Amino acid sequence: MLSYVISMTKMDPEEFARATPEARRAQLLGVWEIGVLGLDWLEDLVTAERAEKLADGGFPHRYVTRIRHLRHLFEGGGVPGVGPFSRLHHAELHPDRIDSSGDDEPVTVEAWDQS
Numbered sequence: 001m002l003s004y005v006i007s008m009t010k011m012d013p014e015e016f017a018r019a020t021p022e023a024r025r026a027q028l029l030g031v032w033e034i035g036v037l038g039l040d041w042l043e044d045l046v047t048a049e050r051a052e053k054l055a056d057g058g059f060p061h062r063y064v065t066r067i068r069h070l071r072h073l074f075e076g077g078g079v080p081g082v083g084p085f086s087r088l089h090h091a092e093l094h095p096d097r098i099d100s101s102g103d104d105e106p107v108t109v110e111a112w113d114q115s
Contacts, residue, residue, distance in 0.1 A: 034086055035081075045069055060113075
């Protein structure tokens with residue numbers, strides 16, 4: 001199956017790199033598996049200069065952005081990347097953590113290629 005596992009953690013990339021798995025888990029905003037076109041929303045953020053792509057190649061793709069650029073994507077229980085050609089396989093979201101975050105807080109997004 002062609003898909004990505006995407007995780008969003010409320011940490012800047014340097015903090016994320018140093019963090020233990022337990023610390024990352026405590027700051028996890030969401031993790032989900034989505035079809036192959038499920039990264040288009042991240043590339044759109046990069047194009048709009050609302051995110052920076054830090055690593056490419058799928059092992060992982062890594063981005064950094066701010067909560068303010070993500071919040072609207074989760075309104076109404078939505079999951080970024082879901083569409084007619086990109087099916088959601090599973091999701092664990094923490095809307096309480098997203099809602100309680102300040103707009104300028106950094107978010108590290110990783111997308112691991114599952115092909």
